[in-house]
Amino acid sequence: MGKRGEDLGVVAGLVRASFLVNAVYAESAREYGLTVQQGQLLCVLMGRPYGMGDLGATLGLEKSSLTGLVDRAVRRGLVRREPDPDDRRAVQVVLTGEGRDLAEDFYAATCRRVDELAAGLSTPDRDRLAGLLGLIVSENEAPTVFLDTVQR
Amino acid sequence: MGKRGEDLGVVAGLVRASFLVNAVYAESAREYGLTVQQGQLLCVLMGRPYGMGDLGATLGLEKSSLTGLVDRAVRRGLVRREPDPDDRRAVQVVLTGEGRDLAEDFYAATCRRVDELAAGLSTPDRDRLAGLLGLIVSENEAPTVFLDTVQR
DNA sequence: TACCGGTAGTTCGTGCTAAGAACTATGTAT
DNA sequence: ATACATAGTTCTTAGCACGAACTACCGGTA
Numbered sequence: 001m002g003k004r005g006e007d008l009g010v011v012a013g014l015v016r017a018s019f020l021v022n023a024v025y026a027e028s029a030r031e032y033g034l035t036v037q038q039g040q041l042l043c044v045l046m047g048r049p050y051g052m053g054d055l056g057a058t059l060g061l062e063k064s065s066l067t068g069l070v071d072r073a074v075r076r077g078l079v080r081r082e083p084d085p086d087d088r089r090a091v092q093v094v095l096t097g098e099g100r101d102l103a104e105d106f107y108a109a110t111c112r113r114v115d116e117l118a119a120g121l122s123t124p125d126r127d128r129l130a131g132l133l134g135l136i137v138s139e140n141e142a143p144t145v146f147l148d149t150v151q152r
Numbered sequence: 153m154g155k156r157g158e159d160l161g162v163v164a165g166l167v168r169a170s171f172l173v174n175a176v177y178a179e180s181a182r183e184y185g186l187t188v189q190q191g192q193l194l195c196v197l198m199g200r201p202y203g204m205g206d207l208g209a210t211l212g213l214e215k216s217s218l219t220g221l222v223d224r225a226v227r228r229g230l231v232r233r234e235p236d237p238d239d240r241r242a243v244q245v246v247l248t249g250e251g252r253d254l255a256e257d258f259y260a261a262t263c264r265r266v267d268e269l270a271a272g273l274s275t276p277d278r279d280r281l282a283g284l285l286g287l288i289v290s291e292n293e294a295p296t297v298f299l300d301t302v303q304r
Numbered sequence: 305t306a307c308c309g310g311t312a313g314t315t316c317g318t319g320c321t322a323a324g325a326a327c328t329a330t331g332t333a334t
Numbered sequence: 335a336t337a338c339a340t341a342g343t344t345c346t347t348a349g350c351a352c353g354a355a356c357t358a359c360c361g362g363t364a
Contacts, residue, residue: 008289008300009301010266015297017166017285018177021167035320052342062322062324064343068321087331087341088331089331090341114167126162129285133168134160136169136172136269137172146168189350204313205312213351215314216315216353217350217352218313223314236312239360240312240358240360242311242313243312
C-alpha cells in the first residue's frame with residue numbers, strides 16, 4: 001500500500017481511470033446531442049431489446065427513473081415501446097432506425113476516444129490490461145452496458 | 153480486436169469496469185447520505201482547499217454548476233467558503249470538521265468497496281493492474297479526484 | 305486618477321436524472 | 335373467485351449540469 005512517486009494503488013487507479021472514462025463518455029455523448037444516460041441506454045439496446053425491468057437491472061436504475069429516461073428517448077425518436085406479445089403488462093424497448101444509427105455512431109466515437117486513453121500503452125500492455133479488466137468485469141458480473149464488438 | 157469467448161478488448165474492459173466503479177461509488181455515497189457529486193467534492197477537498205475555478209477544472213464542471221453543488225454542501229455543513237486573502241473576488245472552499253470526518257469515512261468505505269472489485273486478482277496481478285492504470289492516469293493527466301493515500 | 309479588458313463567482317432559466325410511494329392493469333396460484 | 339405478485343406509470347421532491355447575463359474585483363495603461 002505504501003507508494004512512492006507517481007505510483008498508484010489499484011483502488012486509486014481504478015477510481016481515477018473511471019473518472020477519465022466517464023469524462024470521455026460524457027464528451028462523446030455531448031458531441032452527439034445525448035446525455036450520458038441516453039448514450040448508455042442506446043448502447044445497451046444495441047445488443048437486443050429489453051423490457052423495462054431488465055433494463056433497470058442492467059443500468060442500475062429504479063423503474064421509476066427509467067420511465068422518464070425512456071420517455072425522453074421516445075420523444076427524440078431514438079427508441080420505441082413495443083407491447084410484449086406474451087405479457088400484456090410488459091413492454092419491449094427497441095431502437096428505432098434513427099436510434100440505431102445514432103447508437104452506432106456514438107458507440108464508435110466512444111470506442112475511439114476510450115481507445116485513445118490507452119494510446120500510451122504498448123500492444124502487450126494493452127492485452128494485459130484487457131485481460132485483467134476482463135477478470136474484474138466477469139468476477140463482478142458487470143452487466144453488458146457496452147458491447148465488446150458490434151453485431152448487427 | 154477479434155475476440156473469442158469471454159475476452160474483452162481494452163475499450164470494453166475500461167468502460168465496463170468504470171461502470172462497476174461508478175456503481176460502487178454511488179452505493180458508497182448513498183450509504184453516507186451523499187450524492188456521487190458531493191462524495192467527489194469531499195474527496196477532492198480532502199487533499200487541500202480549492203478555489204471555485206480550480207475545483208471546476210478538477211471535477212470537470214462549469215462554474216455555474218459548481219455554485220449549486222457547493223451551496224448544497226455548505227447547507228449540509230460539510231464545507232465552508234472562505235475569502236481568499238489575496239484576491240477579494242475569489243473564494244476558498246474548505247472542508248468543515250464534520251465534512252472532513254464524513255469525507256474520511258466515505259473515502260475509506262469507497263476504498264474498501266473498490267478493493268473488493270479486485271478481490272479476485274492475485275497480488276502480482278493487482279500490482280500489474282495498478283501499474284497499467286497508473287500509466288493511463290498519468291498519460292491523460294487525470295485530476296486528483298481520489299487520493300492515493302490519505303494524508304492529514 | 306480614470307479607464308478598460310480580463311477574471312472569479314453568482315444568479316437565473318431550462319431540461320435531465322434519480323428515488324420512493326401510490327397507483328393501474330395484468331398475470332398466477334390456490 | 336380470491337389473493338398475492340409482477341410490470342410499468344404517475345407524482346412529488348431533490349439534485350445536477352449547462353449557458354447567458356450579471357456583479358465585483360483585479361491588473362495594466364494613459
